[in-house]
Amino acid sequence: AGFNIAGGALSPAVAGNQAQLAAQSNAAFQAGFANGGTLASIQNSVPGFTPPTINTVANRIQNPRYQEWNLELQQALGQKMSLSLNYVGNHGVHEVVQNPGLNAFCDSNCQGQLGTTTGHFGDLPTTATDPRFSTVTEISSVGVSNYNGLTASFTGRTRSLTVQANYTWSHALDEISNGGILQFGQNTNFSPINAFDPFSLRSNYGNSDYDTRQYFSLNYVYNVPHKFGPSALLGGWIVSGTAFARTGLPFTVVDSNAFSILQGFNYGFTNITSVSVPANFSGTGGQTCTASAANPATPCLLSSNFSPAVNGFGQQRRNQFTGPSYFNTDLAVTKNFKVPHWEGALFGVGAQFFNILNHPHFDQPDADIASPTFGSVINPVSSPTSIFGSFLGADASPRLIQLHASITF
Template sequence: MNLGLRWEYNGSPVEKHNYDGSFNPNVNPTTTYAVQQVGPGAPLTSFYKADYKDFSPRLGVAWDVRGNGKTVVRAGASILRNPVVAGQYIGLSPFGANVPSIGLNTSGKDINLHTPAQLALTTSQFTWTAAGPVFPGNQTSGVTCTVATPCTTQAVNPNFRQPYSGQWNLDIQRAITNSLTLDLAYVGVHGVHEATWLDINQPPVGAGWNTPNAILGGLSPAAFCIASATHAKPYDQCGVPGKGVNKIVNNAIAANEAVSSPYYANFPYLNEIVQLGNQDFSNYDGLQVTVNERTSHGLSFLAGYTYAHALDIVSADATDQQPYPINAYNVRLNYGNSDFDIRHRFTFSPTYLIPGMKSPGQMLQGWSISGIMTFQNGLPWSNSDVTNDIIGTGEFVGTISSALQPWNYSGPPSAFKAGPQTIPQLKGSAATATCKAAAEAPYAGDARLVALADAALANYGCYAQGSGILTPPALGTIGNAGRNIFRVPNYYNVDMSIGKEWKIKERLTAQFRAEFFNVLNRADITVPAANNSGLDPGANSQFGCACATLDVQGNNPVLGSGGPRHIQFGLKLLF
């Protein structure tokens, strides 16, 4: 048995000249800019409160059941901390996004009431040598934040805590023969207080659609939309195709979203306030089976099977580029299959030393054949509309990042398995005939939402494949097609090699190898790419197209898995 306890303290980072800043909602909005300097002697002394409770206990147990070394049980549990680095606090994209208040004008005029400053540096001005600071001081430029042109800023939750995970495992290892062993293991991981970036100034869901506006004669965009149901072209005043009064596109109105933001009343010169907090969590459970045969009668192999499930809010480190939650006030809507969730995975790597006999030139001896076979489920993917502001928060195209904006889905998720072709889109009368019932079903009993679902269908169309139907949600609502519910086809790959050795001298051996990668020449595709609209049902182009193999999309077309069959030959001298 092993017992351990670790304690560590990770304090809030401090910049030498207090050039970091963070949002402070408690300032007097008529006299003080809301983004204040952070550091000793500054208005905010630190990004977050000190946390002295970062304890990490460890436990490990091993038990030889019969005392003969043939059956061993092992178990372990621990809490592991994951400190967040300073670069995740200070908003690296764009540089200086969380700028402190250096200049303040109190003239009372909106155009220049708040004039913060940020470092004004080009890439060539950074000093990367060991002599001197990286960022030269006293080079600043004004940042104009007004009601007409509000700024985005970044912040840290003052109650931020260091993320950690609880990990545990149970393993049973059995020696079946002198050369064959079986290993059964269960592994569990639970991520707690994981770092999250979210916009704490997000408008309420539907604000852009449901707030009355003078431009539309005092109607909300949703009401104006519903009123056009009887037009010659039904719902022609909804979404991108429709024209509202004064020739303004009648969509979710950004001004409605702005005035509905929680901090608009006090800080109208700020739009997104992207705060680092601790809302995320994750879970992993896995059954791992391993069979290991050490060389016996010329044969050795390692076989492994894993049945696992990984779920999380976001599958990335906490950088300001990670996707925003679908709804900042309910991050659990993003909880789903991890981007790397592989439910089943089997690997088999045998090696066989072919029995030989003496022959001229040793040509009938020293031969071997080996291989690696990998079979696993396809990776998951999500749909997210980054073309239309259906939810009505404006977060689908955020300044720094963007929020997922899913549509509604009915049918088995397997029907929308991505492939090398796009998923068929239907528009107009074809969409109405095929998808109307599915579009209205989530809102049965609510005539207003049914009408807004019909309006979305009329303007954005739908997708149908097999027994699955994807429809836009009612305008101003969130779709039910949760994160990563779809998958790409399963992955299969077989590599093999044939080897031949010649013994030249006692300490000198020549080895020839012929190696075959992707023997079956199978095209294993990866998830649809965001950069070609493969994930965006609103883009009317490449939705659902897994148009690249793993190696190409991973920018590694030479050595990456997923490429075409490759054959290579090698000759080595071993001494």
């Protein structure tokens, strides 16, 4: 004798079937909405009905447009060196914006949880614009951006040395960074891809999430001269490397408690990892955090300068604080040997040193005033150049050494 257990979906005709309930709710909502029904009338038709979320697109969507301009000057410095100055400007319009807060509201219950004292939270209404829906997300093409940058470049060559150095000063501003779809972030803070205030996109205009104000890079190749001694030992050495440094990336101080409360009142957000309610700020703007903030005893942001967002979307401009700067240098040393009986062929062995100084790189500090680690640096960042690449998840923060061999012919 034997038995088996068979499973399957309930027939749509069976009472309580989820597919049947979903279909009934959908039909009742569509009929009620088309006939101008209220939330109460729709709920009477389908007990247990809850307002659905909705995603929509603006009536008119335009492709992003960009105006770009530049002016470059070049000057030769003898036969083997040159200097150039290059100014680049960029203005973008009709950029993508996702707004998941069009149906957000903050009634007396919401205000009580937030501690609001002004009778309203910012410009949010006290009732949902359309209570038949919960979160309403609209995609539109109303974003703008601006960029101005000046780059100075030097190139030089001698018999033994080739070197190139670049310095850039730039300023990038926008309302939503990275195309309004994908986040730009590191380990601690992720950039919001929605406006803080769903009814005031322009108040979100500020430094871009990737606004790197100053950047310096250097690369070189040095063929070590050999004049004396055994060539098999002292000849064929090549030293090459790169170095780069930049100022820190900007961030906004936020209040996750206020964000969590507003979520219960149709204040949506495209990615939950990004807290979208700025905290109130009473200090001096433009603060830059340094590596010393990695010590919990010396946070770079003081709690006394901030307070919860109780009456609106904070009193600070977007991205006015800056994280620690970044510096890294890599080095490669190679020894080439001539291959016997193979004209022009070289056999090379050597080593590559990534982050040769074993210098720690620090992420932005924790920017959430509701966090116990607020103001402190709690994460490192990996070098963009390493044995592991950029997306494998390995820790590339410390010094890494790679041995290599090659044949050139």
